[in-house]
Amino acid sequence: MRRSLSALVCAILLATPAPVSASPVASAYVIRPGDTLSSIAKRYRVALSDLRAWNGIARGEPLRVDGLLRLTAPETPLPAWSTRVLTVTAAEANGDPAKKCPVPASDLRKIWVRYLGFDGLAHDGYVIMHHTVAGAIQRAFGRLYRWRFPIMAMPPMVVEDRTVLTLGYECRFVAGTTRWSQHSYGLAIDINPRQNPMLRGDYLDPPNSRTWLAREHYWPGMMHEDGAVPAFTVEGFYWGGRWKTLLDYMHFSTNDR
Template identity: 55%
Template structure:
């Protein structure tokens, strides 16, 4: 009798409406399209259609859209260009360690936290342009969301907190030292800093990233082992999230510095 009553309740209980579902599901290790479809009361075909998926392979840290409210993703494209000293550094008095002739602006398509696609750019050393392009191509293929990239005025108008920016080259020292950062050589890339902070003892960068210190949850833009990190580590970068003296979850560099 009890089993019959429970079965009846399950049949009569309405499935969650699209309005009550989250915008996206962040993929965890072991997730399958079948399990995700069952969780949100949609079909595998819906998930494939809404996310332009050809197969069943899912990559941890990617974001699967849970409705048809977003446009079809355009094909991924990339290009690079030279830049002027003023565009790279602004202030010649900084005496940055790399001449502008060794830098390139790399343009990539990326998916933001709202599921919209933008053209974004970052500056890197010309020696790592090919692997930078390949890494961001994988992030796009894997539906990994990036909060914002340059040009900020176009991609997130009104943004004042630039600590959230995914970026590469910056003529600066390592925090608290007089030593040049790898960013000053164009040999480091920071991805979603707010969601992937640098943690050194009680020091947290960027500020206000406390909610993302626990790395167990899988939330939009977070990088985990065997997840989004592999877009870079399979292309010759090392990840600061694997350091032992401190954790720099945003940081990728080809020389592990």
């Protein structure tokens, strides 16, 4: 699946934080703590009923912090959420057999999910994870879709910069060690790395994500403890944003490593 050039431009614009003093984006709004649908409608001079209809929000349904709220009418409503689980081939799992990855392809699953893109549209993508967490991953992405939390990019989307990809399984060591990463077991997932970077001392990953270390802001794709984070933590995942020796805002794992 290839995203169109116009959609990618839209994603980049939404992903680039505006200065605090700048006017908010006119077509979308990231829900902050304390927001109500009526206060947002008043602020942007739109009818409350339109705001509900454009975003599929039922009367009385609470807003979810970190969700991306439409401020204009969509061409078509978001389709229903969907998901499916497929087996994984050895080539998809390990690529080079010489790497001797720690789990066989038979233990992994390709989990397809529908997600909300930074362009405000629905897309289908997948993550590869261990079969024991497939159901939990499906439920977590189902919540993110209902909460209108945006994902910048997932495979099979073709991108020039892999640091924008939400990924699960990767056969690799922990950076700077010869110890297998939890990603190598299919037991960890990184969500929107650009918007949720990892910081260890002076080491920043991805290196072009320093702007998003300002975690007091609520910009598209950022995950906060009072917002999108519980989509995974209620399923038994631990969040790297709670770590002490380093901060890894993108990272969720089953064993807090």
